Amino acid sequence: MSTILEVKGLKKYFIQKKTGFSWLKGGKPYQALYLRAVDNVNFDIKKGEALGLVGESGCGKTTTAKCIIRLIDPTDGQIIFKGEDIASLPKKELKRIRKHMQYVFQDPVGSLNPRMNVKNLLAEPLRNFGILKDKNEVEERVINLLETVGLSEEHMNKLPRELSGGMKQRVGIARAIAANPEFLILDEPTASLDVSVGAKILNELVDLQKRLNMTYLMIAHDLSVIRYVCNRVAVMYLGQIVETGDVEEIFSDPLHPYTEALLSAVPIPDPWVKIKRIDLKGETPSPINLPRGCRLQNRCPYVFSACTSDEPELVEVKNGHSVACHLKSKS
Amino acid sequence: MSENLLLNVTKLSTNFYLYEGVMRVLDEISFQIRPREVFGLVGESGSGKTVASLSILRLILPPGRIISGEIFFEGTDLLKLPQKEFSKIRGKKISMIFQQSRTALNPFMKIGEQIARIYRTHEGLSKSEAMEKAIESLKRFRIPEAEKRVESYPHEFSLGMAQRVMIAMMMACNPKLLIADEPTTGLDVTTQAQILDLMKEARDKIGTSILLITHDLGVAAQTCDRLAVMHAGHIVEIADVEVLYGRPLHPYAKALLNSIPRVDKKVRISDIPGFVPSLLNPPKGCRFINRCPKVILGVCEKAKPEMIEIDRGHFVMCHLYEGK
Amino acid sequence: MDRENKTLTVPKTKEHPLRKTWRSIDYSWYVLRKNNLTLAGFFMIVFLLFLVILSPVIVIYDPYETDSDNVLSPPSWRHLFGTDQWGRDIFSRTIVATQLDLFIALTTVLASASVGAIIGAVSGYFGGKVDLLMQRVTDILLAFPSLILAMGIMAALGASFWNLMLTQFVIRIAIFIRVARGEMISQKENEYVEAAVCSGNSTSRIIIRHLLPNCITPVAVMTTLNFGYAILVTATLSFIGLGLNPPTAEWGLMISDGASYLVLGAWWLSIPGAFIVLAVLGFNLLGDGIRDLAG
């Protein structure tokens, strides 16, 4: 299998200006604070694979994804998509890339223009990417797309507010696959849906991937969703990937203390299975004031001297299973 | 059995009167909560879970109205109580925590004061006594540096911490019943686990019964003792949590349990076809009829099924089981 | 997955587009009806527009023709609302004034709304230095109560029809810029904009096809609420001598004329005043209704 996407040293720092009165004493007029949303992220995705990116809110998953499709310009790093570094591509050329790479948004309400009907929403990528021009052809393809995601012709003239949440999300997926992209970024596609509706979307995503041979980067905070759709997973904490590997491997044998804690906190819909919880104390620190060394040091139950001085690097410990932890990478 | 009940809701119906018509959000629901138990009310959005909880506390605002039913709490019918008497029960014997605790706390008031005035209202304590109790209750729910934090405003807390403050506030008077409406939705899993632990701890130490409203079947499985499944304004099945997950009877409950992916093992999931019916014009008979794989033609569309007890404590509302 | 199920569950109701339009009209009508005040406002405006349309038929006297034998006469069958100090027919003058005042209010408010909305939307979308400058300009314009600003500009330019039009335009453009800018900034944050970027739309297309239609609502509400205020400003300026010049048939001027003969009775000022109240109240009630509908 060939690699379709390779992310190398991706960084995104947001600058927050803090104005104060220090300039009265001859200081700078403002102090620049760096919010390190994504800090040196590396991973790759092979063609036909589904990689899951998990982590808690504010860990930088969505920022990473939006950097990849260049909705956000990265601060540093390389994003090699089909052999071409798109991290510093000028804005004009991005249209060419986006024909092959699409994004499904988390919020089906906010991501569909409330004043455009389904037909126009789906026709946009077809026309803009120059796939179809003829009015009848576009309409035919729109119907075809709607059927692919389990909707039908009658939804074509509806406005988003006339559709249920699940239907809206399916329109979002239909729009993303309209131009036949090879690579799809799914940003929490089921987070805002009811379980029974979410199940349908998940099944359709699995189905689509097989049928159209697509590659997925799927973001989720719900680990069970990742387990259902993905074959590889990367766990993020405070802007960094702390563990990555095959889904089965990581879910059955997590190495990083954070992964362990995260997995143990997921409630299992089965009253007989009781998992022993590994509790992380305290709260996630702010990504503005990060400690030196490991970013989990103030919450980790296994913390030792090396953790406070050096930042652990992502090291492969088993076949394809890498972890960024002083404790595990040494042993 | 009835002497052993804390809350007995019978045939509670709540309607919303809208332009489009009358929305029958709760249609004669009945359930019981025993002392010291965590009772779960699960269902998808639009099933009427939140309206059920707000109805118990009589917090339904127009255009909604409770139209019939009885809610017995420790022997008195809450729906017949005069407003003034009822205020004395709210917050003291029954209280409620909300999904978005940061918006459920008054943004202009220090949290210490917000908790303290509950003590002043219900226990008639003086200002300083109430403040001391407020600090104590924050400590009880593990808010670090409680003495300092009473001076903080709600926006200075993280979501998880704000939820703890809310719990501390609503548990201030050690109520007999705590209604928790999606208390962990929107929180991260690790925070969610901590909050759920706190609530269970409150039940164990203080003996508070909890009515937990959730859409998350994982949370329900790990937290509740008994469970009621709601669909389109009906409670379709009530059972002990092990029984319900082990042997669900109602086709909706079965389908719902089949639709959740699991983190501990790979399972095949399937969805429930169709949609929750509109409550404006619900089907006359069973409200699951359009989605049910086991419809008995000639029966299901005609009459609303009765709630029947299949086993001890296992109730189901489905024509399939009638006469068994 | 069983696809058979789907056809069973999704009800096949293909709605005729006309029916859909009818449904939205029906809903607007319902909102109007539910709120009696809005309905009242609606009828007030309809009534005035009706008078304006009928004016060629009902204005039988030349509003500027004086009649020295018949001054300050109270209402009679010959002169429905009586005559003024020059013997001019007040009924005819009031109807002509209705045309004039409504015309000034509608055109100037619509002009400042459309120009302001576009400036505000563009400046809100792009931000940067031009936006900063725009903000300061609106700040300054909004630093004055609009009546005082209008008075100042009219004093500087002199009372005349076109100066009044210009003044009306200038005093409320800032508020439209601000509303449109604020709406654009909040709409810009919506994910549908990012989605539109992903769908390969150009920036100009995103602004025109995606953002502007979504910014219209608050501007539209603001527009209706401003019609009434514009009428008040015209009348007030004319009353204090800084709007239109006599002998123009205009409500404010007619009141000012009538005020001089208050000792003899209130007829000559109550009729035009009642018309002002009718028009302004009508627009305000309607605007409130539209705001409820939009919100």
Place this chain on the structure above:
Amino acid sequence: MGLFRYIVKRFLLFIPILFGITLVTFTITYFLPGDPAAVRLGGSPSVEALEEMRIKMGLYKPVWERYFIYMSDLLSGDLGKSYLTDRPVLYEIGDRVLATLELSFVSLFIIVVIGIPLGVISAFKKNSIIDHVARFVGVSGISIPSFWLGLVLIFLLFYVARIFPPPLGRLPPGIDEPARITGFYIVDSLLSGDLETLKLSLYYISLPAITTALVNLAPITRMTRSAVLDVLEKDYIKAARAAGLPERQIYKDALKNALIPILTTIGLSIGFMISGSIVIEKVFSWPGIGLFALQSIASNDHNPIQAYILIVGLTFALINLLTDIAYGFVDPRIKYG
């Protein structure tokens, strides 16, 4: 520290607005019709005299220089001279501003005493008869032109019913004004124990004040209503009910949290009353700054017009600044944010 920073920031943002206000007033005066030199000389002066006066007044200097002179005069408190009365504008305005303020304060008092309770009741008893009446009165109030209302009230209550006094200013002709202490007749007559004058001044201020109040009642009532309603729909009110707090306490909370928007509206009302006074003063011959401005416009007297617009603009801007700062004190999210 947070609050201090917030206030300083507000003040810094205020400076360009002040600058802008002077720019606007200067521009308006620049375009005013009439030759200031001719007005100043009066009569029919010779061409040479006019030319000399124009040079003396600096009318031939470039625009930016004239603006600079205007600004430096302004900063030293010099608003120029009224050529009509040949006195400094500052004195002329000083003589009249208190009349305007007295009228505004009395009206404000009526508005606050009636409008806010009306809005609160209207919100608490939403959709009740009181609410409908209050809303209708509210929307009518902003739909009636103040000058017309004043004239109608004069006609009905003075000419017909003879209840209220004629629209002839602050006191009937022939009555001496009370010994000047504060400049407010009501206060001065009270302080000097002149009960007769007190009665008369209250009598004479009543009708203009009622007219102003009626017109300005609407925004306050509406804003109070919507602010209180807004708070009442918040989750924390529901939570407070769930916690069993008595209704009285809940209403108190709602009022407290609705205070800021109400305060803002009061501030705005003061601004509107001062600007609306130009019309009311004309109708009631009230000797305030509005009437003075109108007289100056009629006689092309530039400096007083300029000063009037400047003063109203400054007052308006200052009120906005003060309400902004009030927000900072009341809302903890601003203080620490």
